[in-house]
Structures are given as structure tokens and as C-alpha cells.
Amino acid sequence: MNRITIPIGPQHPALKEPISFLLTVEGERIVESALRIGYVHRGLERIFQNRSYVQNVHVVERICGICSHAHTTAYCQGVEALLGLQIPPRALCLRTLLCELERIHSHLLWLGVLAEHVGFTTIFMYAWRDREIVLDIMEALSGGRVAHAVNVIGGVRIDVDQEQVCLTLARLDELERRIETLLGVIRHERTLQARTRAVGHLSIEQVRSHCVVGPVARASGMDVDLRRDAPYAAYDRLDFRVITAEEGDVWARTMVRVLETVESVGMCRQLLAELPDGPLAAPASRRVPPGQVVSRCEAPRGELVYYIRSDGGDRPARVKVRTPTLMTLATLSDQLRGVNTADVPTVLSGVDLCIACADR
Amino acid sequence: MNVELILESLRETFSTEPLEPQAVPIDETFVTLPPDCIHAAVQVLVERFDLRHLSAITGEDTGGEIVLLYHFWDGHGLTLRTSLPREDARITTLTDMIPGAVFYEREASEMLGVAFDGHPNPHTLLLPDDWAGEPPLRRQEERQ
Numbered sequence: 001m002n003r004i005t006i007p008i009g010p011q012h013p014a015l016k017e018p019i020s021f022l023l024t025v026e027g028e029r030i031v032e033s034a035l036r037i038g039y040v041h042r043g044l045e046r047i048f049q050n051r052s053y054v055q056n057v058h059v060v061e062r063i064c065g066i067c068s069h070a071h072t073t074a075y076c077q078g079v080e081a082l083l084g085l086q087i088p089p090r091a092l093c094l095r096t097l098l099c100e101l102e103r104i105h106s107h108l109l110w111l112g113v114l115a116e117h118v119g120f121t122t123i124f125m126y127a128w129r130d131r132e133i134v135l136d137i138m139e140a141l142s143g144g145r146v147a148h149a150v151n152v153i154g155g156v157r158i159d160v161d162q163e164q165v166c167l168t169l170a171r172l173d174e175l176e177r178r179i180e181t182l183l184g185v186i187r188h189e190r191t192l193q194a195r196t197r198a199v200g201h202l203s204i205e206q207v208r209s210h211c212v213v214g215p216v217a218r219a220s221g222m223d224v225d226l227r228r229d230a231p232y233a234a235y236d237r238l239d240f241r242v243i244t245a246e247e248g249d250v251w252a253r254t255m256v257r258v259l260e261t262v263e264s265v266g267m268c269r270q271l272l273a274e275l276p277d278g279p280l281a282a283p284a285s286r287r288v289p290p291g292q293v294v295s296r297c298e299a300p301r302g303e304l305v306y307y308i309r310s311d312g313g314d315r316p317a318r319v320k321v322r323t324p325t326l327m328t329l330a331t332l333s334d335q336l337r338g339v340n341t342a343d344v345p346t347v348l349s350g351v352d353l354c355i356a357c358a359d360r
Numbered sequence: 361m362n363v364e365l366i367l368e369s370l371r372e373t374f375s376t377e378p379l380e381p382q383a384v385p386i387d388e389t390f391v392t393l394p395p396d397c398i399h400a401a402v403q404v405l406v407e408r409f410d411l412r413h414l415s416a417i418t419g420e421d422t423g424g425e426i427v428l429l430y431h432f433w434d435g436h437g438l439t440l441r442t443s444l445p446r447e448d449a450r451i452t453t454l455t456d457m458i459p460g461a462v463f464y465e466r467e468a469s470e471m472l473g474v475a476f477d478g479h480p481n482p483h484t485l486l487l488p489d490d491w492a493g494e495p496p497l498r499r500q501e502e503r504q
Contacts, residue, residue, distance in 0.1 A: 037485065038484070038485060038486035038487060038488070041486040041487070043496060045471075045497065046496055046497060078386070081385035081386050082385070208412055209412065209458065209459045209460060210459055210460040211412070211414050211415070211458065211460030212460070229435055230387060230435065230436075232386070291384075292384055292390075293384060293385045293386060293388075294384060294388045294415075294431055294439065295386055296386070296415070296433070296437070305416045305431065307416065307418045309420065317420075318418070320416065320418040320419075320420075322415060322416035322431075322464075326463050326464075327460050327463070329463065330459070330460060330462055330463050359486055360486075
């Protein structure tokens with residue numbers, strides 16, 4: 001059969017962010033694929049070197065429009081380690097609370113995108129409607145729905161009073177009911193399973209060799225989660241399950257992410273119930289002593305890594321950001337091989353790409 | 361990950377090299393090796409310790425040299441540090457053992473002008489195809 005090469009992107013209807021694919025097809029089947037990123041490369045690692053540590057908190061928050069808080073968490077905890085600061089427990093709990101709220105927001109947004117791509121518009125509408133609850137919670141706590149500006153070097157900027165705790169708990173109850181409903185529909189909807197099972201498969205070997213992280217790795221049977229394996233912020237105080245699955249396809253990724261949101265709701269409740277008293281931030285000097293640090297955290301898409309080196313000034317000598325999407329991108333040619341053309345959007349949305357993160 | 365065992369193994373393999381293990385926050389150990397030992401050292405990590413999760417490769421132009429940091433993780437962090445001369449920054453690729461290093465190496469290559477010998481696809485990753493300028497993360501004051 002003749003091979004045809006089809007260029008898709010960088011602007012295309014499958015994803016809202018720019019990425020370009022060259023798909024070689026035989027009939028409806030993909031035999032080869034290549035991708036190109038960099039269309040939203042902003043040269044941020046150079047910009048970091050020209051901004052103070054404090055200014056950079058706001059720059060790293062803008063790397064991603066979904067996991068903005070994960071970026072400031074990894075960055076701030078790195079700078080705090082260089083400064084040798086002890087972060088007050090209340091600050092760590094509030095930081096963790098936002099991390100988990102953001103995970104719920106990210107996973108529900110993703111579920112909507114996947115549902116839209118497989119033609120399941122009802123779940124798309126429901127997931128995005130329900131995501132409003134968590135956006136409202138984050139707005140009420142921080143003033144921002146997407147960029148929360150919660151983290152500062154040394155702790156957090158926001159506090160919550162008892163009234164906010166009660167309101168948030170009530171909203172979490174509502175959110176949990178909605179997620180249970182979504183879960184019920186997803187589990188029993190045969191069309192969704194037909195569109196996602198055995199699509200975009202990655203074996204645990206492929207996951208390991210490509211250094212894949214986060215829900216995509218866990219859906220292929222990799223039992224890894226930094227929140228449990230290398231606890232940071234207040235995760236050592238929390239009781240939660242790390243969700244894994246064996247199938248390694250888009251269906252498994254769906255189940256892992258949705259079940260993770262249920263865990264996250266539970267973690268938010270634990271944090272709010274046992275919020276320690278005390279200050280919100282430790283005083284931090286603007287100049288950072290010479291040294292280097294590797295800071296990791298579990299962003300909604302997996303391990304996020306920051307390397308920061310200070311030469312003693314008020315600006316970092318080097319900040320390196322490695323976002324979880326970068327490694328998942330490297331697996332796409334494996335995932336797309338042999339896939340039907342109509343399943344391309346399912347594969348792409350299944351891995352939860354964040355191109356802005358990957359490009360920086 | 362047992363860092364002490366890994367260090368012991370690296371000391372055995374590279375008996376003439378001072379590894380200078382250094383504890384770095386947060387829960388990370390840095391080990392310094394010459395560039396021609398990196399491939400063999402990673403082979404030790406992969407084959408003897410099944411340490412295959414390369415979190416990132418950081419490249420930095422310190423002015424006098426190009427420093428490469430290979431950040432591994434398996435419960436704890438282990439970073440292999442090496443430095444290359446600025447004029448001829450060149451090192452063997454790790455992609456034969458760790459396919460996940462493909463994008464990391466492409467990025468370090470275009471941003472700092474490091475050549476990774478044996479890389480299967482040494483094209484630009486983030487920069488435009490027709491980028492003709494200096495590698496953007498090379499120090500500016502040195503460019504003249």
C-alpha cells in the first residue's frame with residue numbers, strides 16, 4: 001500500500017497548544033511519526049538568570065497555565081534549601097493543599113479534553129463544570145483561579161480562617177460526589193472503553209527506558225510517586241494511596257487520573273482538618289549563599305525537577321527546569337505506531353501533554 | 361538506592377579518579393568524573409544497580425568550561441558531574457543505554473553547543489530550524 005505523509009500542526013484542532021506532527025500512514029494505519037516542538041519556547045532559563053530570586057517566583061509560575069503552583073513549589077523549596085530555611089508547618093500544609101487542589105483541577109481538565117477527543121461530549125461538559133468547583137475553591141483561597149501566587153520564598157502568602165475551612169470542606173464534599181458520578185459513568189460506559197482500551201499502549205519497559213513519570217508511568221505499572229517516595233512539603237503527614245494500573249493504555253491512564261482526584265480530595269480534607277497554627281513564612285534573605293540544589297516535586301503530570309545554582313548574589317547563576325511532558329513526548333512515536341488515524345487525538349490527549357511546560 | 365554501594369562500585373571502576381562525592385540538598389549526591397568516564401559510569405549504574413531513571417541533564421556555561429550534570433533518581437538523587445572545554449565541548453551520547461536521554465541531549469546540544477557523539481537525531485529541539493546564532497545559554501560576555 002502507498003505511504004502518505006501528513007503534516008499536522010503546529011496549529012491544529014486536536015490540541016490547544018502548538019506542536020507539529022509528521023504522520024506517515026498506510027491507508028488508515030500510522031506506520032511512522034515524527035514531532036517538532038519549540039513553537040512556544042520563551043527562553044525562560046536565560047530570563048531566570050537576569051531576574052532576582054523573588055522575581056523568578058512569578059516567572060516560574062507562568063511556565064504552565066495548569067500546574068503553575070507545582071512550579072513555584074519546586075522552585076521555592078529549592079531556594080529555601082539553599083538558604084537553609086525551616087519552613088513553618090502551617091505554610092507547608094497550605095502549600096500542599098494548593099498542590100492537591102491543582103492536581104484535581106488538572107486531572108478534571110484533562111478528563112474533559114480526553115472526553116471531547118473521543119466524542120463523549122457529555123463527560124467533557126460534566127468534567128469541566130465540576131472543575132469549576134475546584135477553581136472556585138482556589139480563587140476563594142488565593143484570589144487566583146490559575147495563577148495563585150501562593151508560594152513565596154520561605155512559605156506562603158495566604159492564610160485561611162475557620163470560615164474558609166468550613167466553606168472549602170463543604171465544596172470538597174460536593175466535588176467528591178461529582179467525581180463519584182463521573183467515575184460511575186466512566187466505569188460503565190462501553191463506548192469510552194472501546195475508544196481507549198489498547199490505544200496508546202506503553203509497556204513498563206518502555207516507560208522505564210524513556211524515563212517517563214507521573215500518571216502515564218503509573219498506568220503502565222510503575223509504582224512511583226514522589227509524594228510518597230521522597231515526601232516534600234507536608235506529604236509526610238498525609239495518608240493516601242498511590243494509584244497504579246497494569247494495562248498501560250489510555251483507559252488505564254483515565255482510571256489512574258480519576259482515582260487520583262478522589263485521593264486528592266481526601267488529602268485536602270486531612271490538611272484542612274489538621275491545619276497547624278503558626279506563622280505563614282520564615283523570613284528569607286534576598287541574597288542566596290553559594291551552592292546548588294536539585295528540587296523535585298510531583299506535579300499533576302509527574303516528577304518536576306528544578307536545578308538551581310547560586311553564586312552568592314541575588315540572582316541565580318543557573319536555573320534548569322525539567323518538566324514531566326518532555327519524556328512523554330519522546331514516547332509518542334512508539335505510541336502512535338500501528339494506531340488508526342482516528343485514534344491520534346485519543347493518544348495525544350491520553351498522555352496529557354503540556355507543550356508550554358515542555359518548551360519553556 | 362544505596363548511594364554508598366554505588367560510590368563504592370564507581371571507586372572500583374575508576375580507581376584513578378577522585379570522585380569527590382558531595383552532599384547536595386535536597387537528598388542528592390554529586391559525583392565528579394572526567395567526560396570520557398561518564399558513559400562507563402552510567403553503564404555501571406544501569407547494569408549493576410538498575411538505576412535507569414535519568415531525571416534531567418543540566419548544562420551550564422560557567423565561563424571557563426561547560427558543565428554537564430546527569431541527574432539520576434531512585435528514591436534518592438545521584439548526579440554525575442563532568443566538565444567539557446568550551447572550544448570543543450563533546451561527549452558520548454547515553455541514548456544507547458537510556459533512550460529517554462534523546463531530548464535532554466538535544467536540548468543541551470542546541471542551548472550550549474555540546475556535541476553528543478553517536479546521538480541518533482542530533483537536530484534542534486526548541487530552537488527554530490534555521491537558527492544561526494550562538495547557542496543561547498552560552499555566556500554573553502564571552503561571545504565577542
